[in-house]
Amino acid sequence: METGTSCAVWRERTQAWLRGQGEPGDREAIAAHRGSCPECQQYYRDTVELLAQMRQGETRQIAQSPSGEKGRRRRNLWIALALPVFALLLWNTVKRDVAPREEGLRAEGSGARVDGRALAAETWVDAPENSALETDANSRVRLVLPAASAELEGATRCLLERKSPLRLRVLAGRIRVRGDAQIISNLAELELSGGEAELECDGASVRVRSHSTGVKLTDTTGTRLLPPGEERVLDR
Numbered sequence: 102m103e104t105g106t107s108c109a110v111w112r113e114r115t116q117a118w119l120r121g122q123g124e125p126g127d128r129e130a131i132a133a134h135r136g137s138c139p140e141c142q143q144y145y146r147d148t149v150e151l152l153a154q155m156r157q158g159e160t161r162q163i164a165q166s167p168s169g170e171k172g173r174r175r176r177n178l179w180i181a182l183a184l185p186v187f188a189l190l191l192w193n194t195v196k197r198d199v200a201p202r203e204e205g206l207r208a209e210g211s212g213a214r215v216d217g218r219a220l221a222a223e224t225w226v227d228a229p230e231n232s233a234l235e236t237d238a239n240s241r242v243r244l245v246l247p248a249a250s251a252e253l254e255g256a257t258r259c260l261l262e263r264k265s266p267l268r269l270r271v272l273a274g275r276i277r278v279r280g281d282a283q284i285i286s287n288l289a290e291l292e293l294s295g296g297e298a299e300l301e302c303d304g305a306s307v308r309v310r311s312h313s314t315g316v317k318l319t320d321t322t323g324t325r326l327l328p329p330g331e332e333r334v335l336d337r
């Protein structure tokens with residue numbers, strides 16, 4: 102989902118690293134990607150859990166030191182049990198690469214709120230229009246809709262005004278959106294059709310940045326296209 106290396110490649114590297122077959126720097130690089138990719142973060146957790154379960158199974162097997170025909174049967178049983186788990190893991194990986202598992206809001210960390218109510222971490226909830234969304238310095242929220250998605254990073258407050266097409270009104274903080282979306286702040290407004298852009302706002306100034314073509318910026322001087330990679334800071 103991020104630029105450059107695809108999630109599939111990150112997951113291969115994650116697997117290799119968890120098996121002790123990684124390369125120098127893998128640990129930091131993988132952690133950095135997981136920090137910005139909830140799907141790969143979930144994949145990492147699933148894999149760690151699966152490997153732990155397999156190691157437990159191996160330890161039990163060695164402790165029982167099976168031998169002969171009985172041992173072979175036990176090993177075959179173990180393979181028969183492990184294969185479906187691997188298949189399920191692989192299927193989930195494929196599914197996650199194709200589309201997000203669910204729609205709605207998902208929080209990382211425990212400091213996110215919807216209309217003042219705490220949002221449980223790592224679970225999907227629906228967000229009605231006109232919901233007030235908040236994150237604190239240690240939490241992030243991902244909003245996934247059919248035609249757009251958004252990420253709210255630490256200490257962000259915004260209003261989910263409309264879901265289709267997505268319209269978010271930012272009071273403070275940083276929001277990154279993809280798809281068909283509008284982000285509105287007191288000093289500037291971004292409108293995207295299928296692209297990616299971000300807006301950061303602290304009340305006194307607004308910073309906007311485009312990550313794709315087709316990002317329209319509207320401020321007091323009018324409306325114009327903001328080319329990919331371009332950043333503007335607007336002051337009151």
Ligand SMILES: [Zn+2]
Nearest residue numbers: 102108138141
């Ligand atoms: Zn990823």
